[in-house]
Amino acid sequence: QSALTQPRSVSGSPGQSVTISCTGTSSDVGGYKYVSWYQQHPGKAPKLIMYDVSKRPSGVPDRFSGSKSGNTASLTISGLQAEDEADYYCCSYAGNYTFEVVFGGGAKLTVL
């Protein structure tokens, strides 16, 4: 399976909203409800911020929301804050004949 496609960079000003897209195929994003998102600050381990497309783990602010349409999943961050500046990775189950997980290439969010 190929990596999922994300924009290399996105940006927004404090208080604004940004959406990060994640495009796959009917064999991964489009075929299953198992899309997750991870936030990674420099030098740190990734942190789960969304799973099963639109579910937020405990402790993740409701400024973060997830959705999916067809083969594209999206992460929206509203009310941008400086600490949201990080890399964001989408991830999908991609099992057709075998269990497989694929990540997107990552999107760098810059808070202007």
Place this chain on the structure above:
Amino acid sequence: QVQLQESGPGLVKPSETLSLTCTVSGGSISPYYWSWIRQPAGKGLEWIGRIYTSGSTNYNPSLKSRVTMSVDTSNNQFSLKLSSVTAADTAVYYCARDRGAANTLDYWGQGTLVTVSS
């Protein structure tokens, strides 16, 4: 609070086998899936595979021929072996817990850098 800690050699010679262990503390290793993910410097994440506490495994097809995972429930540990390494295997290696049916990686280790070089 579940914590994961990777351990193992930081330097491996080309053609040799990379071996890492992840120790789970603050919770039981059962009944969950446990995953390995790697990240070359400045690049994205790559799923290596996962193991259930029963020993059942799933591997990335692109690495399957070189990967072996095992679990030691009595010591709350699971391990990764990657054989015939090359410079392309140089990366930060993370262990993580997968709590869902798939790719819900809710706890991560801090990561350990493994460099492949002679």
